[in-house]
Amino acid sequence: MRIISKLALGLLLVVPAAFGQIPPEEIYVESMPERGENWFIGTTGNGGYIFDATTGEMHGMLSLSRYTPAVTHYWPRQEFYAAESYLSRGVRGDRTDIVAIYDYENLRPIAEIEIPNHMARLQVRSHLGLTNNGRHLAVLNMNPGHSVSIVDLEDRVFVYEASTPGCAVIMPIADNDFMQVCGDGTLQLIQLDISGFEENRVRSDVFFNVIEDAVFDRVASSANGWWLVTHRGVIFHASTDDDEIIISDGWKPHLEGEEAWQPGGRNEIIAAHHDTGLIYIAMHEGPIDTHHEPGTEIWVIDSNLQRRVGRIPMDPPANSIMVTQEAEPKLLVNDSQGGNHVYNALTFNKERSIQIPDATHFEDF
Amino acid sequence: MKIDRIIDRTYYWIDDNARRTSLALARKLSRRNFLSRLGMFIAGAASFPLLPVARSFAQDSVLEVGDPQSCDYWRYCAMSGTLCTCCGGTYSSCPPGSEASPITWVGTCTNPVDGRAYLMSYNDCCGKAVCSRCGCHNTEGDKPVYFNSNSSTVLWCFGTENTSYHCTVSLVLGTQDETE
Numbered sequence: 001m002r003i004i005s006k007l008a009l010g011l012l013l014v015v016p017a018a019f020g021q022i023p024p025e026e027i028y029v030e031s032m033p034e035r036g037e038n039w040f041i042g043t044t045g046n047g048g049y050i051f052d053a054t055t056g057e058m059h060g061m062l063s064l065s066r067y068t069p070a071v072t073h074y075w076p077r078q079e080f081y082a083a084e085s086y087l088s089r090g091v092r093g094d095r096t097d098i099v100a101i102y103d104y105e106n107l108r109p110i111a112e113i114e115i116p117n118h119m120a121r122l123q124v125r126s127h128l129g130l131t132n133n134g135r136h137l138a139v140l141n142m143n144p145g146h147s148v149s150i151v152d153l154e155d156r157v158f159v160y161e162a163s164t165p166g167c168a169v170i171m172p173i174a175d176n177d178f179m180q181v182c183g184d185g186t187l188q189l190i191q192l193d194i195s196g197f198e199e200n201r202v203r204s205d206v207f208f209n210v211i212e213d214a215v216f217d218r219v220a221s222s223a224n225g226w227w228l229v230t231h232r233g234v235i236f237h238a239s240t241d242d243d244e245i246i247i248s249d250g251w252k253p254h255l256e257g258e259e260a261w262q263p264g265g266r267n268e269i270i271a272a273h274h275d276t277g278l279i280y281i282a283m284h285e286g287p288i289d290t291h292h293e294p295g296t297e298i299w300v301i302d303s304n305l306q307r308r309v310g311r312i313p314m315d316p317p318a319n320s321i322m323v324t325q326e327a328e329p330k331l332l333v334n335d336s337q338g339g340n341h342v343y344n345a346l347t348f349n350k351e352r353s354i355q356i357p358d359a360t361h362f363e364d365f
Numbered sequence: 366m367k368i369d370r371i372i373d374r375t376y377y378w379i380d381d382n383a384r385r386t387s388l389a390l391a392r393k394l395s396r397r398n399f400l401s402r403l404g405m406f407i408a409g410a411a412s413f414p415l416l417p418v419a420r421s422f423a424q425d426s427v428l429e430v431g432d433p434q435s436c437d438y439w440r441y442c443a444m445s446g447t448l449c450t451c452c453g454g455t456y457s458s459c460p461p462g463s464e465a466s467p468i469t470w471v472g473t474c475t476n477p478v479d480g481r482a483y484l485m486s487y488n489d490c491c492g493k494a495v496c497s498r499c500g501c502h503n504t505e506g507d508k509p510v511y512f513n514s515n516s517s518t519v520l521w522c523f524g525t526e527n528t529s530y531h532c533t534v535s536l537v538l539g540t541q542d543e544t545e
Contacts, residue, residue, distance in 0.1 A: 091494045091529040121520050122510070144468055144513060144523050168511035183512040210512050217509035217518075266502075292504050 031105050032060055038324045040332060041071060041363040042340060042356035043123060048082070048363070049356050050107075053330040053342045056352045060107045064100075069120060069127035073365045074134040074153070078104040081153065083128050083139040085119050099137055099151045099158075113151050115158050118143040120168075123360040125268055126219050129170030129178050136196045138170045138178055148178075150196045159196035164188065169217050171226045173240050179226065181217060183210050187238055189245050204245035207236065216263065216291070220272040220279065227272050227279055227303070231291045233262050235279070237303070253281075253301045253308040260285045264293040266336075267320035267361045273329050273345060277303040280331060280345070282318045294319045294336040300348065312348045322362035332362045427537050428478040436501035440485060443472025443505050445517030446533035449490055451499035456535050459490035463531045466491050468523040470516055472506050473541055482541035487517065488534050492527035 038053040041062070048062035048071045062071060065084035073080045080102040088094040097119045101111040118141035120127050127140040135154055141147040141161065146168050150159040167182040177191040185206040193199040208215050213230045220227045225239030225246075234250040254261060263269050265282040272279045279302075282295025294317035300310035312331075320334040329345035340356045343349065431438045433450040440456055441448070453460035466489045475482050508515040522528040 087527070087529060092492055092527040095528055120510070122518065124510075142510070142513065142519060144519070144521070146511070146513070166511065168509070168513075181509070181511050183508075210508060214509050214512065217511055289504050289506065291507070292502060 029106075030060075032107065035075075035104075035365075037326045037328075038330045039365060040322065040324060040330075041365060042354075042359040043068070043070060043125075043361050043363060044356065044358045045123070045360070046358065048080075049359070051354060051356070053324060053332060053354075056342065056354050062102055062107050067119070067121040069122055069140070070125045070361075071363055072128055072130045072137075073104075073363075074130060075365075076134060077153075079110075079153075080104065080107075081128075081130065081137050083115070083119055083137075085117070085121050099139065099153075101153070101156070111156050113156055113158055115139060115149040115151060116141065116161050118147060118149070118161070123267070124218070125361055125363065126169045126171065126217070129172045131172050131176045131178065131192065133175045135176065135194075136192055138172070140168055140170055142168075148180075148190070150192065152196045160198075162190060162198050164190070169219060171219055171221070171238070173225065174242075177240065179238060179240070179245065181215055181219075181228070185209055187245050187247065189240055189243065191243065200243055202243050202245060204238075204247055207247050207250070208234075216269060218267070218269050220270040221274070222272055222303070223274040223277075227270060229263050229270050229281060231262060231288070233281075233283070235301070235303075235306075251306050253299060253306070255308070260287070261297075261299075262286065262291070263295070264291045265295050265319045265321075266292055267334070268322060269295065269320075271321050271323040271331070272303070273323050274325055275327070276329075276346075278309070278323075278345070279303050280321055280323055282314075282321055284317065293317075295321075298331070298333070310348050312343065320359075320361045322364060324364050334359050334361065427476065427483065430476075430478050434499055436499070436503065439474055439476050440483075440535040440537070441501055442474035442503050443470075443485065443507055443515075443517060444487055444533060444535060445502045445504075445507075446487075446489065446500075446530070447496045448499040448501050449496075449532040449534045452496035452532045454490065454532065454534060459488075459534060460493070460496070460532065462493060463490040464492040464525040464527060465534075466522050466525050469521060470514060470519065471538070472515070472517075474505070484538040484541060486536045486538050487521070488536060489521040490531045490534060491522035491525040491529060493529065493531040495530055496532045 042049040045066045047064045050059045067085035071082040085097045095117045097115050097117045098112045103110045120140045120142040129138045137151045139149040146164045148162045167180040167188045169181045171179040180188040185208045187204040189202040191200040213232045215228050228236045236250050237248040239246050263281050264284050269282045283299045284293045284296045296317045298312040302309045316335040316337045318333045322332045323345050324330045331343040331345040333341045340354045342351045433456045459465045469486045469488045472485045510516050
């Protein structure tokens with residue numbers, strides 16, 4: 001008994017001395033490192049996950065409302081912008097729609113601007129658009145009529161709600177303008193003044209028929225405009241010259257015997273790399289009205305030649321895609337089983353898979 | 366100030382005209398005339414159910430075949446969302462405690478029993494957390510969000526007190542041949 005008590009006493013003295021040699025660790029909080037190439041945001045119902053597509057490493061997360069359509073950024077101000085919608089009791093209670101502003105360094109909310117409670121509340125990249133001069137943010141509304149809320153991001157104020165009946169999608173163009181796709185088969189151009197109020201509104205000629213072959217409400221930006229694609233795979237390019245809307249003739253990348261191939265997917269089905277002019281479209285073989293079928297292949301199309309230059313097989317098929325804008329771009333794919341994959345966008349080789357829980361689409365930044 | 370004056374004058378003009386018209390009517394029409402017109406209106410209202418629109422709703426119930434908890438069920442050809450039949454409701458009723466949205470998207474589905482095309486209304490049930498059982502996404506006749514009356518990719522909880530989405534029901538509005 002005496003030996004045991006001596007041993008216990010000895011241990012009591014030795015053990016603290018042993019631990020005393022290691023300095024206690026202190027908790028701290030990271031801040032964001034310098035932004036690298038091929039970084040992107042994986043948008044989910046839970047928030048925006050910031051990743052490096054080259055390494056597959058996650059760098060941080062933006063906490064967003066589950067109804068957030070998209071998040072965008074403006075690098076000169078080092079800020080992110082998200083449209084968000086909250087109910088005071090989670091699934092019931094007072095609704096508040098806001099544009100939230102987050103700083104890059106800490107990914108924390110630094111300002112919020114209340115907007116009308118009319119936000120469309122769908123996770124779609126083109127339901128949010130930052131004008132190219134970085135001044136105004138346009139948020140798509142559905143109540144159930146369509147309108148657009150304009151927010152001045154420099155002055156941090158809601159400017160006004162523009163009624164846009166029959167037109168949706170927000171495609172920023174020129175300095176302070178945006179285009180929309182309309183149900184009567186036209187595009188609409190809205191030009192804002194410096195305060196964010198509507199200065200001019202123009203409609204294009206009819207160029208598609210929504211009943212026969214509708215243009216998707218998912219679009220991809222190009223170097224000077226926007227790529228549009230119809231349910232049957234006809235590709236159009238839209239741009240502007242001051243207050244004139246310029247729409248190219250439609251063309252298809254299909255070869256003979258491939259008529260049954262058409263675009264499809266549950267979210268972003270088209271992406272484009274500005275410098276090379278390459279367009280990426282999720283495609284599947286199927287009858288009419290299968291436009292939400294995920295893509296069993298991604299077709300890579302050279303827009304300069306109007307010719308397909310690659311077919312990337314997808315298994316599981318692709319629901320949502322995005323391409324980064326770097327010189328060595330990455331193609332990001334969200335598949336129908338929830339997997340997320342990084343491809344070299346020029347060699348079409350798969351490089352890695354990344355876990356992003358319940359991702360719906362991606363944002364480049 | 367100018368605008369205020371214009372508005373004041375407009376209101377005055379409306380009031381004055383309403384007063385003059387009322388006085389003129391009172392001079393021209395007797396009380397009996399009013400009663401006879403009221404009688405005609407009531408008789409007309411009684412005959413309203415004889416009109417074709419009402420008759421189409423009064424016909425026998427729709428013949429059903431299949432499993433309403435399956436996405437392949439005929440009513441769901443343009444359905445997108447969670448089936449209320451799996452969440453305590455039916456294909457035409459919302460689960461307890463939820464709110465039925467009066468604003469909907471529509472589709473046209475063929476009933477395999479009689480081969481007729483039915484005009485369907487897809488109503489969201491709202492005000493509760495998403496049920497997430499029996500997810501179903503069919504796209505027959507589905508259009509993009511800018512053509513929203515035929516777009517299933519929309520949260521249709523409009524006109525309800527609470528705007529969260531719970532599940533979706535599918536109601537028959539009529540047959541296509543009746544609506545043509």
